[in-house]
Amino acid sequence: MDKNQLILFILIAILLSMNYLAYKTITGEAVSEFEKVRISRVIDGDTLEVNSSEGIEKIRLLGINTPEKDMPGYGQAKSFLLPLEGREISITYTNEDIDKYGRMLRYAFYNNLFLNEEILKHGFANLYIYEEDKYTKELEKAEESARKQGIGIWKKSQSSDCIQLIKLTYQEKKRCNNEEQLILNNNCGTKINLILKDDANHISRINLQNGLFSMNFSCIWNDAGDSLYAWDNEGLVLFYRY
Secondary structure, three states, X not given: OOHHHXXXXXXXXXXXXXXXXXXXXXXXXXXXXXXXXXXXXEEEOOEEEEEEOOEEEEEEEOOEEOOOOOOOOXXXXXXXXXXXXXXXXXXXXXXXXXXXXXXXXXXXXXXXXXXXXXXXXXXXXXXXXXXXXXXXXXXXXXXXXXXXXXXXXXOXXXXXXXXXXXXXXXXXXOOXXXXXXXXXXXXXXXXXXXXXXXXXXXXXXXEEOOEEEEEEEOOOOOOOOOEEEEEEOOEEEEEEEO
């Protein structure tokens, strides 16, 4: 191969590489590499502050939602990650990069442990998939395992046997018109204080009197698929996914 042929070969290789990356970007496939970062602070069960090559940044773990403050399981989810403060982890992403708050959306790995999966597997979070990718099936299996075992946020309350979901209307004729409706029936014989939420952590607190209860919502439940969770101070009272 002479000098001109070598130059031509290099140019072709560069063009092919650029086209490959462009194709990956257009089709939504992964273009990122694994990056090493060091955890400087665990903010909560799904949010980390890390030292990266760009400085101090925040990471929001993809595919999961851990409980917010003052919700059952918040402390356990955060405590699970606290031992990793000061340690190095590997992070990567597929379709999603940065959220509206400027946080990096990432999958995280430590010593061959898939942290997003482990958090779900221990029942410290619910599944929250915005866009499916190659990790989705693993995360679904992890949540299902915790749910079947009744651990973490899936630990059942005694009230789960006497509170029934009668109806959840999640479609509105006119968007954000307060036409979403939840109807529950309390057969427990006593008032129950409940925390309600969906997959995206829209949270409501209600006093559920004995008998039928009805509440309307606006732009909360996702038409394409969502979940209803309800907890009292003993554990999970109700779970429904559509």
